[in-house]
Amino acid sequence: MDRRSLLTVLRARGVQDGHYYIEDVHQPSPLPTDFLYLRRSPALSGRWETGSYERGTWETIAQHTREEDACAHLLRLLTADD
Template sequence: MDRRALHTALVEAHIPGGYYWIEGVHEPSPTPTDFLFVRRGPDGGWETGAFERGAYDVLTRHPDEAAACGHLLELLV
């Protein structure tokens, strides 16, 4: 699953858009106070985590986009 497919799956599951941030695909503006995210990591891999109180907290690092997107889907559905 890539980021676009993840976004489609979340919309179809009726998950509110303010609950998540998907790099390059779904980046709500203004930025919600708290949300789960998937993004590229500094090492070239992918990260999933939570943004709370103005700070990013990486929960898991993944080797590829598909694994990261699958993890975020599990967290939200």
């Protein structure tokens, strides 16, 4: 699944828009106080990262070599209680 497909799945499952950020696909503005995210790694070229954002700090949870793996991870993080 790519980032656009992930957005479709999250919306279909009723995950609130302010709970996540997906680079170039869903970037709430203004940024909420805290959320989970998927973005290209600013430190490692060609990598994707998933993590949490809280009070202005981006905290990486995992690095991924493939966008699809990062999408699957963010989906698990956001729907773990389903």
